Amino acid sequence: MTDSTADTGASRVLGGRPTEATIRTTTTITTVKNTSGAHIELKNVNKVYGEQTVPAVENFSMDVEPGELIMFVGPSGCGKTTTMKMINRIIEPTSGSITVDGRDVLSLNPNELRRHIGYVIQQIGLFPHMTIAENISVVPKLLGWSKEKTRNRVDELLSVVQLDPKTFAGRYPKQLSGGQQQRVGVARALAADPPVMLMDEPFGATDPITREKLQVEFLRLQESIGKTIIFVTHDFDEAVRLGDRIAVLSDRSKIEQFDTPANILRAPANDYVASFIGHGAALKRLALIPLYDALLGRATDARGTASLSETDSLRDALDLLVLTGLPAIGVTDASGKVVASVTVDQISAELGDDAGAGAPGVLS
Amino acid sequence: MTFEAVIERDVSVAPAELGVRRARFWTLRRIATPIVIVLVLLALFLWIQTLEIDSIMARTLNADYILLRTREHLELTFIASALVAVLAIPAGIVASRTTSRLLRGTILTIANIGQATPAIGFIILLAIIWQIGFQTALIALVAYSFLPVLRNTMVGLSQIDPSVTESARGMGMTPGQVLRRIELPLAVPVILAGLRTSLVFCVGVATVATFIDAGGLGDMIVNGLKLQRFPVLITGAVLVSCIALLIDWLASIAEDLLRPKGV
Amino acid sequence: MTGFDLPGLLAFWGKRYDDILQLVGQHLLVVAVALLLATAIGVGVGLLVWNSPVGRSLAVTSAAVILTIPSLALLAAMIPLFGLGWVPTLIGLTLYSLLPIIRNTVVGLREVSPAIMEAATGMGLSRGAVLLRIQLPMAWPVIVTGVRVAAQLTIGIAAIGAYVGGPGLGQMIFQGLSSLGSKNALNYALTGTLGVIVLALIVDGLFTLITKTTTSKGLRA
Numbered sequence: 044m045t046d047s048t049a050d051t052g053a054s055r056v057l058g059g060r061p062t063e064a065t066i067r068t069t070t071t072i073t074t075v076k077n078t079s080g081a082h083i084e085l086k087n088v089n090k091v092y093g094e095q096t097v098p099a100v101e102n103f104s105m106d107v108e109p110g111e112l113i114m115f116v117g118p119s120g121c122g123k124t125t126t127m128k129m130i131n132r133i134i135e136p137t138s139g140s141i142t143v144d145g146r147d148v149l150s151l152n153p154n155e156l157r158r159h160i161g162y163v164i165q166q167i168g169l170f171p172h173m174t175i176a177e178n179i180s181v182v183p184k185l186l187g188w189s190k191e192k193t194r195n196r197v198d199e200l201l202s203v204v205q206l207d208p209k210t211f212a213g214r215y216p217k218q219l220s221g222g223q224q225q226r227v228g229v230a231r232a233l234a235a236d237p238p239v240m241l242m243d244e245p246f247g248a249t250d251p252i253t254r255e256k257l258q259v260e261f262l263r264l265q266e267s268i269g270k271t272i273i274f275v276t277h278d279f280d281e282a283v284r285l286g287d288r289i290a291v292l293s294d295r296s297k298i299e300q301f302d303t304p305a306n307i308l309r310a311p312a313n314d315y316v317a318s319f320i321g322h323g324a325a326l327k328r329l330a331l332i333p334l335y336d337a338l339l340g341r342a343t344d345a346r347g348t349a350s351l352s353e354t355d356s357l358r359d360a361l362d363l364l365v366l367t368g369l370p371a372i373g374v375t376d377a378s379g380k381v382v383a384s385v386t387v388d389q390i391s392a393e394l395g396d397d398a399g400a401g402a403p404g405v406l407s
Numbered sequence: 408m409t410f411e412a413v414i415e416r417d418v419s420v421a422p423a424e425l426g427v428r429r430a431r432f433w434t435l436r437r438i439a440t441p442i443v444i445v446l447v448l449l450a451l452f453l454w455i456q457t458l459e460i461d462s463i464m465a466r467t468l469n470a471d472y473i474l475l476r477t478r479e480h481l482e483l484t485f486i487a488s489a490l491v492a493v494l495a496i497p498a499g500i501v502a503s504r505t506t507s508r509l510l511r512g513t514i515l516t517i518a519n520i521g522q523a524t525p526a527i528g529f530i531i532l533l534a535i536i537w538q539i540g541f542q543t544a545l546i547a548l549v550a551y552s553f554l555p556v557l558r559n560t561m562v563g564l565s566q567i568d569p570s571v572t573e574s575a576r577g578m579g580m581t582p583g584q585v586l587r588r589i590e591l592p593l594a595v596p597v598i599l600a601g602l603r604t605s606l607v608f609c610v611g612v613a614t615v616a617t618f619i620d621a622g623g624l625g626d627m628i629v630n631g632l633k634l635q636r637f638p639v640l641i642t643g644a645v646l647v648s649c650i651a652l653l654i655d656w657l658a659s660i661a662e663d664l665l666r667p668k669g670v
Numbered sequence: 671m672t673g674f675d676l677p678g679l680l681a682f683w684g685k686r687y688d689d690i691l692q693l694v695g696q697h698l699l700v701v702a703v704a705l706l707l708a709t710a711i712g713v714g715v716g717l718l719v720w721n722s723p724v725g726r727s728l729a730v731t732s733a734a735v736i737l738t739i740p741s742l743a744l745l746a747a748m749i750p751l752f753g754l755g756w757v758p759t760l761i762g763l764t765l766y767s768l769l770p771i772i773r774n775t776v777v778g779l780r781e782v783s784p785a786i787m788e789a790a791t792g793m794g795l796s797r798g799a800v801l802l803r804i805q806l807p808m809a810w811p812v813i814v815t816g817v818r819v820a821a822q823l824t825i826g827i828a829a830i831g832a833y834v835g836g837p838g839l840g841q842m843i844f845q846g847l848s849s850l851g852s853k854n855a856l857n858y859a860l861t862g863t864l865g866v867i868v869l870a871l872i873v874d875g876l877f878t879l880i881t882k883t884t885t886s887k888g889l890r891a
Contacts, residue, residue, distance in 0.1 A: 154580065162574060228574075525829035527843055534847070628742055640749065645747070
């Protein structure tokens with residue numbers, strides 16, 4: 044714990060009570076993801092369709108770090124999908140440059156290029172005449188992998204997306220539910236372990252419950268594989284939930300703001316971004332902050348039997364406080380022991396904390 | 408016989424129904440066709456046996472003559488269908504690759520007019536402006552079945568879910584690979600339906616080939632009528648109908664066997 | 671080999687104007703009567719079998735078998751029974767029309783959403799009333815499409831009917847065949863064939879009109 048955090052935390056959170064009351068739970072979180080991702084750079088990219096005078100994408104520039112999950116969010120027709128599809132040249136840019144790990148995408152053979160970029164679209168596009176295993180094997184086969192290696196990879200990937208290989212490998216796409224098909228779509232895109240993934244509203248066609256489940260699984264997956272991902276969505280909440288950084292786009296793919304979810308929620312760059320966030324920005328921000336990142340009270344302050352895990356968010360905490368009417372609620376660590384407590388004051392204080400809100404790793 | 412009717416019948420089968428059909432390959436309907444054909448031929452044979460065959464009838468109602476006419480009929484049918492398959496499917500692929508609306512529109516318009524053209528008129532016109540005989544009949548059959556197969560190939564390729572081809576491209580398949588591994592296999596049911604239509608259709612048109620001296624079982628029908636020997640006429644008509652049913656039946660089996668699984 | 675001669679063809683038309691019109695009229699008449707018969711039978715059969723899997727399969731399969739039989743064979747096989755003339759043609763055309771009409775009737779009746787039928791039953795309509803007052807009108811555009819396909823089919827087949835003494839433009843085509851070698855052979859065959867094509871296209875246009883005027887306004891796209 045750094046001194047400054049301790050000081051401000053103590054005075055702020057506990058209203059002048061001494062330092063020992065300032066408690067953060069002890070979970071260590073990794074700040075640097077393990078990444079196999081690539082660095083992507085788009086420079087002054089333009090796309091003009093046919094004879095049209097107004098470009099679909101105008102002067103788009105962006106730098107994406109390896110392992111980052113970047114969300115493109117904007118209304119339909121704003122050019123977000125077009126921008127993404129220029130990276131694997133499903134759509135050819137009119138001008139500008141795109142590089143992946145320093146290599147100029149436009150000078151590569153597009154088919155070769157695409158074999159190393161995972162691609163997931165909303166309609167999934169599984170090949171209906173191929174089994175699940177065959178669908179996943181397409182790119183490995185194109186790359187000339189051995190049968191054995193391919194088969195092992197198929198089993199591995201099906202397990203990764205939580206589908207039992209024994210049950211599903213031999214099935215055809217139409218025998219799967221929408222959510223299962225979507226998982227196969229992700230597995231297929233991951234087949235050759237590409238450093239970059241392009242995802243166009245991959246969960247857009249699923250029902251809300253399935254979507255949330257897929258999002259949680261996807262986040263867990265990304266944590267372990269650390270791909271560089273461009274993820275297009277029109278759902279701002281999805282962008283907040285998943286993204287490392289969000290690019291809010293308006294017409295002609297103009298970047299209105301490009302920042303972390305927390306920063307965009309706290310300080311929208313303009314009215315356009317604010318309108319996109321909609322109501323409840325504060326609650327959305329709370330949902331982003333896990334309890335282990337917040338300044339909390341002493342375990343002994345907790346009242347009643349209700350408690351939360353330290354991995355729950357401040358929003359969950361607020362929810363429980365409102366529901367129970369208690370002044371403070373216990374927070375448990377991984378072993379289930381109450382290690383801290385949380386109050387409404389502490390929660391609102393986190394929102395006012397410009398420097399620290401949501402930024403991970405302050406303690407560790 | 409029109410293409411539309413048969414094409415629609417074959418394309419409109421719901422996927423669920425297909426699944427059921429595959430699950431029970433030897434359905435009653437499937438077994439019934441050959442049984443009915445055998446029974447009909449048997450009845451025909453027994454009926455002929457009860458008749459007094461005069462010398463005129465004897466010239467046609469004998470195994471040699473019937474086999475010869477049947478062979479001619481099948482030759483005309485299969486050569487024409489094979490030519491159509493070889494010519495019309497590649498042409499359909501090329502036509503589906505073009506982005507020219509004009510070309511596609513032209514092809515479809517010609518296909519529609521072609522469909523409105525009576526087979527008998529077309530074949531007789533060709534005989535008048537060129538010559539009578541087998542070659543003319545063959546060309547008429549090919550020209551006639553060409554457009555439905557071409558159109559079915561175009562329809563089969565264009566009805567593929569664009570997201571499927573987009574993901575194939577997105578995975579780095581070359582256009583040739585997308586065509587061979589994804590598009591053609593998925594278009595197979597529709598293309599085969601077109602070929603099946605064309606086969607059955609050729610059996611029918613080959614019957615009227617007799618009018619331009621191209622042989623076939625139509626000869627028996629026409630001779631029977633001319634000579635007022637109805638048993639000859641009936642034999643020809645029943646045989647050619649059984650051939651049409653049998654070929655349609657075989658084609659339906661081929662369709663089921665060649666249809667990609669999972670579709 | 672006979673060359674094409676446009677002035678000759680025009681002169682031919684000018685001279686045989688009345689004949690051609692009469693054959694066109696006959697052609698239309700036999701097709702129209704066959705379609706009316708087939709629609710009555712086909713829709714009737716459709717109404718009977720639409721809700722029974724066995725009956726449906728039996729009706730559609732039988733009609734499909736008929737359509738598979740080459741037209742010359744079917745028409746000729748009727749001569750021993752009915753002799754030469756209009757009757758074999760009329761019966762043949764009616765039989766050939768059954769498949770598209772029965773099939774489309776069945777499809778149209780089955781397509782009506784269960785919710786609509788439940789609502790109708792819930793309002794106290796009997797099964798028969800639901801069928802005739804709700805399902806049939808809703809299925810009508812699909813049925814008309816079936817009749818339209820049947821019309822295209824029979825206009826062409828009617829040409830072969832001329833061989834068994836049937837009416838219509840087929841007579842011109844066979845006249846061309848029998849005068850093979852003479853200078854008018856091409857004119858006969860061409861007039862008959864073109865006449866059938868033009869008839870088919872006109873009738874198709876007519877059906878677009880029929881579909882529009884006989885479909886409930888609420889069902890039009």
